Amino acid sequence: QQQVKQSPQSLxxxxxxxxxxxxxxxxxxxxxxxxxxxxxxxxxxxxxxxRPDVSEKKEGRFTIxxxxxxxxxxxxxxxxxxxDSATYFCAASEHTSGTYKYIFGTGTRLxxxx
Amino acid sequence: EPEVTQxxxxxxxxxxxxxxxxxxxxxxxxxxxxxRQILGQKVEFLVSFYNNEISExxxxxxxxxxxxxxxxxxxxxxxxxxxxxxxxxxFCASRVGGGIINEQFFGPGTRLTVL
Numbered sequence: 001q002q003q004v005k006q007s008p009q010s011l012x013x014x015x016x017x018x019x020x021x022x023x024x025x026x027x028x029x030x031x032x033x034x035x036x037x038x039x040x041x042x043x044x045x046x047x048x049x050x051r052p053d054v055s056e057k058k059e060g061r062f063t064i065x066x067x068x069x070x071x072x073x074x075x076x077x078x079x080x081x082x083x084d085s086a087t088y089f090c091a092a093s094e095h096t097s098g099t100y101k102y103i104f105g106t107g108t109r110l111x112x113x114x
Numbered sequence: 115e116p117e118v119t120q121x122x123x124x125x126x127x128x129x130x131x132x133x134x135x136x137x138x139x140x141x142x143x144x145x146x147x148x149x150r151q152i153l154g155q156k157v158e159f160l161v162s163f164y165n166n167e168i169s170e171x172x173x174x175x176x177x178x179x180x181x182x183x184x185x186x187x188x189x190x191x192x193x194x195x196x197x198x199x200x201x202x203x204x205f206c207a208s209r210v211g212g213g214i215i216n217e218q219f220f221g222p223g224t225r226l227t228v229l
Contacts, residue, residue: 032216043118043205043220044157089157093216099162099170100209100216101147106156 002027004092006105013112019077021108023090026071030092032100035064035075038087038107047088048075080112116140118221120206126227127196135191135224137206144211146189147218148181150174150202157205163189164211196228 005024013019023033031052036044050057050064050073057064063076077084087109091102119138127133139146148160161171163181171179180192189208193200203225207218 034217036220041222043222045220046217049217095216099164100145100218101159101162101170102149102157102218103159104149104157 002103004090004103004105006090006108008108009106010109011111013080013110015080015082015112015114017080017112019080019084019110019112020074021088021090021110022072022074023092023105024070024072025092025103027092027094028071029094030103031095032093033064033066033073034091034093034102035062036089036091036104038089044089077110080110082112082114085110085112116219118206118208118219120204120221120224122224123222124225124227126229129198129228130195133193133196133226135193135204135206135226137189137191137221138187139189139206139208140210140219141187142210143208143219145169145209145218146181146183147207147209148191149205149207149220151205151223152202160191160204193226196226198228201226201228 034049035047037047038044048059048062061078066073087107090105093100121136146163151157161175162169178194203223205223206221209218
């Protein structure tokens with residue numbers, strides 16, 4: 001029940017296209033859903049995050065769509081650029097645990113072709 | 115901009131040896147974490163630390179692991195007797211705490227290679 005399932009494992013998109021990465025969870029106590037971007041040899045960096053009281057959050061070219069009833073959330077990268085090529089991790093945490101530890105998805109390796 | 119720093123960037127050790135991985139969290143943060151990422155796999159939670167004690171640990175965090183905040187700025191992860199399967203990237207993270215801000219800031223990681 002603590003798992004976060006992420007798909008696809010890898011994704012190749014043409015420059016200017018839309019990249020879509022999906023995540024699903026089981027634990028309804030999760031109340032914070034961040035997306036992290038990781039470049040090779042670097043630590044994960046927060047890209048955008050959402051709470052379950054909203055269905056969508058947009059920051060620049062990045063949008064999270066959240067479907068509470070389906071227990072799914074997704075990251076959309078509009079106008080994808082070669083510089084977006086990285087590994088993307090979704091995660092979830094719950095404040096009731098007290099620690100707010102993250103449960104990460106398995107990651108999606110995105111490659112944007114120039 | 116404040117950031118989490120980690121040293122060393124790469125540590126090579128022999129099986130059975132002790133290693134200490136060091137982290138300097140962001141100065142006003144109160145919650146500290148260690149995660150690990152085995153090559154090509156997802157990032158996994160190891161332990162969280164608050165108010166000078168462990169607040170939660172995962173099944174991975176067995177008796178061979180310990181954490182410490184020795185001097186109010188550093189946060190360390192010690193592995194007493196390393197095993198081959200401990201080879202991974204180890205990430206330190208910190209969070210300011212309080213309110214509803216859950217963002218964790220991650221360091222660049224320490225790559226641990228156990229031979």
